[in-house]
Amino acid sequence: MGINRRDFLKLAGLLGLGGKAAFELVLPGEVEAAVAKTQAAGTRWALVVDMRKLTDKVAARCIEACHTLHNVPNYLEPPDPKLALSEDLKNRWQIKWIWTDVYEHAFVGFEQDHQWEKLQGMNFLLLCNHCDNPPCVRVCPTQATYRRPDGIVMMDMHRCIGCRFCMAGCPYAARSFNWRDPRPYIPKINPDYPTREIGVVEKCLLCEERLAQGQQPACVEASGGALIFGNLNEENSPVRAALRAHYTIRRKPYLGTNPQVYYIV
Amino acid sequence: MLEYAFVGTRRYYTLLAVLATLAAVGFLVYLKQLSFGLGITGMSRDVSWGFYIAQFTYLVGVAASAVMVVLPYYLHDYKAFGRVTILGEFLAVAAVTMCLLFIIVDLGRPDRLFNLIKYPTPNSVLFWDMIVLNGYLFLNIICGWLVLEAERNQVPPPKWLKPLILLSIPWAPSIHTVTAFLYAGLPGRGYWLTAIMAPRFLSSAFASGPALLILLALLVRRFTQFDPGREQIQTLAKIVTYAILVNVFFFFCELFTVFYSRIPEHMDHFYYLFYGLQGKGWLVPWMWFSIVGMCIAALLMVSPKIRQNETTLALTCGLIIITTYIDKGLGLISGGFVPNPLHQVNEYMPTVPEILITLGVWATGFLILTILYKVAVSVKEEIRA
Numbered sequence: 138m139g140i141n142r143r144d145f146l147k148l149a150g151l152l153g154l155g156g157k158a159a160f161e162l163v164l165p166g167e168v169e170a171a172v173a174k175t176q177a178a179g180t181r182w183a184l185v186v187d188m189r190k191l192t193d194k195v196a197a198r199c200i201e202a203c204h205t206l207h208n209v210p211n212y213l214e215p216p217d218p219k220l221a222l223s224e225d226l227k228n229r230w231q232i233k234w235i236w237t238d239v240y241e242h243a244f245v246g247f248e249q250d251h252q253w254e255k256l257q258g259m260n261f262l263l264l265c266n267h268c269d270n271p272p273c274v275r276v277c278p279t280q281a282t283y284r285r286p287d288g289i290v291m292m293d294m295h296r297c298i299g300c301r302f303c304m305a306g307c308p309y310a311a312r313s314f315n316w317r318d319p320r321p322y323i324p325k326i327n328p329d330y331p332t333r334e335i336g337v338v339e340k341c342l343l344c345e346e347r348l349a350q351g352q353q354p355a356c357v358e359a360s361g362g363a364l365i366f367g368n369l370n371e372e373n374s375p376v377r378a379a380l381r382a383h384y385t386i387r388r389k390p391y392l393g394t395n396p397q398v399y400y401i402v
Numbered sequence: 403m404l405e406y407a408f409v410g411t412r413r414y415y416t417l418l419a420v421l422a423t424l425a426a427v428g429f430l431v432y433l434k435q436l437s438f439g440l441g442i443t444g445m446s447r448d449v450s451w452g453f454y455i456a457q458f459t460y461l462v463g464v465a466a467s468a469v470m471v472v473l474p475y476y477l478h479d480y481k482a483f484g485r486v487t488i489l490g491e492f493l494a495v496a497a498v499t500m501c502l503l504f505i506i507v508d509l510g511r512p513d514r515l516f517n518l519i520k521y522p523t524p525n526s527v528l529f530w531d532m533i534v535l536n537g538y539l540f541l542n543i544i545c546g547w548l549v550l551e552a553e554r555n556q557v558p559p560p561k562w563l564k565p566l567i568l569l570s571i572p573w574a575p576s577i578h579t580v581t582a583f584l585y586a587g588l589p590g591r592g593y594w595l596t597a598i599m600a601p602r603f604l605s606s607a608f609a610s611g612p613a614l615l616i617l618l619a620l621l622v623r624r625f626t627q628f629d630p631g632r633e634q635i636q637t638l639a640k641i642v643t644y645a646i647l648v649n650v651f652f653f654f655c656e657l658f659t660v661f662y663s664r665i666p667e668h669m670d671h672f673y674y675l676f677y678g679l680q681g682k683g684w685l686v687p688w689m690w691f692s693i694v695g696m697c698i699a700a701l702l703m704v705s706p707k708i709r710q711n712e713t714t715l716a717l718t719c720g721l722i723i724i725t726t727y728i729d730k731g732l733g734l735i736s737g738g739f740v741p742n743p744l745h746q747v748n749e750y751m752p753t754v755p756e757i758l759i760t761l762g763v764w765a766t767g768f769l770i771l772t773i774l775y776k777v778a779v780s781v782k783e784e785i786r787a
């Protein structure tokens with residue numbers, strides 16, 4: 138029977154909203170990805186962790202720099218000994234923006250019965266992977282977490298309703314929830330950065346506040362060269378150079394999230 | 403019609419008082435949760451959903467199962483169910499109300515609840531869940547109430563109601579399908595990443611919901627002048643039988659895929675639930691009781707003798723309710739979160755305040771159910787008299 142252009146446009150207009158919604162459910166992120174491709178000329182931040190240089194001491198410095206700057210509460214060693222928690226509560230309430238864990242946990246499924254002996258118990262620095270196709274953004278019912286055009290997976294802690302769907306969605310355990318008021322557990326409050334309230338989710342935001350002022354993320358600055366940060370879309374950026382020159386691995390790449398934290402082992 | 407809710411026996415008022423007290427206790431503990439945060443529960447960084455979301459999931463199933471009395475009556479003109487459709491619909495109203503309350507008590511920031519509407523987000527399954535649950539609540543209140551009112555006035559129900567009743571039929575499985583999709587689309591959670599989750603949800607719902615309805619019908623017969631009817635109960639029993647058999651079958655389909663493929667990310671959750679992992683596994687006896695009990699109940703229901711004797715039927719229905727509840731209410735959420743994405747085992751156990759809040763929500767639901775059933779039963783008694 139055929140359909141002319143005019144009718145097609147009318148139909149398309151009618152389907153407009155529902156069509157976009159259906160598309161979102163079946164091919165989540167595709168619309169955004171297509172838009173992002175056209176903006177490829179812009180910035181796409183990424184991080185390379187050079188495990189040859191990352192000693193436990195360096196890693197501790199990175200964590201310290203990040204957590205102090207961003208008012209992350211310390212439930213393991215509270216500033217006031219009277220606030221000390223049971224082992225169970227420490228474990229349950231812990232907030233991690235950047236942390237370390239052994240190879241077997243960081244790269245589940247990669248372990249071999251016989252492997253390079255240095256890998257045994259090697260502590261990897263872990264943080265939000267700022268995925269290209271982030272499941273946390275896909276599941277958030279209020280767009281409190283969203284992906285910026287430069288690749289940063291952001292959190293609006295004033296919009297978050299605390300449903301924790303993003304925590305179920307994240308395959309890297311990169312998100313933490315404020316099970317209680319975190320403020321008494323912040324060793325020294327940094328007045329230049331907001332503290333959080335009860336009942337919202339938080340995570341690494343790749344120091345977007347520092348990037349806005351032309352500075353590197355705090356962990357990168359504290360790492361003494363073990364962390365390499367830069368723009369993937371720029372051919373001569375340090376991250377591109379590192380990725381060209383070395384074999385790198387990523388956490389759970391087979392899930393299709395396209396994580397943007399790379400590891401030189 | 404609501405006036406029927408205010409005249410009752412002493413037993414009716416005692417029941418209301420007990421339920422109201424439990425609801426009030428739950429509410430007081432909830433105030434504590436509001437001021438301290440969800441830290442008063444057993445949930446954690448690794449198991450970030452717990453008892454509340456589990457109850458929610460189970461009750462969506464109970465709500466959806468109302469379709470098992472509505473569909474035969476309206477689509478197949480199975481007249482006998484005319485007596486019990488109202489019981490199914492009012493059970494759905496109470497169950498969906500509990501679902502919505504469980505979502506609210508689980509939120510970290512309930513004061514921002516309306517952000518769900520202010521920033522509608524179609525790519526989130528939770529957005530669709532909100533729509534289908536509220537829609538289903540609305541449909542069941544309208545359809546149940548107006549049909550009952552028409553019955554009381556001995557007139558046919560308004561014509562415009564028919565499309566709404568028909569709409570409620572496909573709407574029922576949709577609420578449980580969407581609820582399954584909350585879990586079944588998450589990339590890093592091997593226990594939930596299965597296409598059979600929505601079918602399994604529906605089969606367990608269509609077993610446990612009608613089983614609960616059978617128990618409620620038996621209670622109504624015992625304590626009121628209204629008899630929902632032996633034939634009605636027997637037909638419901640057949641529905642329960644088919645559904646529980648399908649549910650057991652689906653469970654073994656899942657087991658086959660997971661264990662024959664031997665992909666650790668899918669297997670480890672089953673190991674945790676049924677054998678324990680890294681020396682931890684408090685759910686192990688519960689899970690074995692659940693699956694063995696469910697298989698036994700399915701076999702018992704197949705036997706006509708057991709099904710036709712209302713005492714053994716009631717006991718078997720009780721077993722089905724408990725075993726499907728353990729499967730969905732305890733195993734599903736914990737099993738999905740343990741081990742965590744880094745393959746660590748951090749177990750979850752609900753705390754006392756968490757259980758009190760949960761009881762409070764159940765009590766609120768049963769308070770609504772009692773009042774609605776009282777109205778329905780009074781109307782039926784009046785018609786008979």
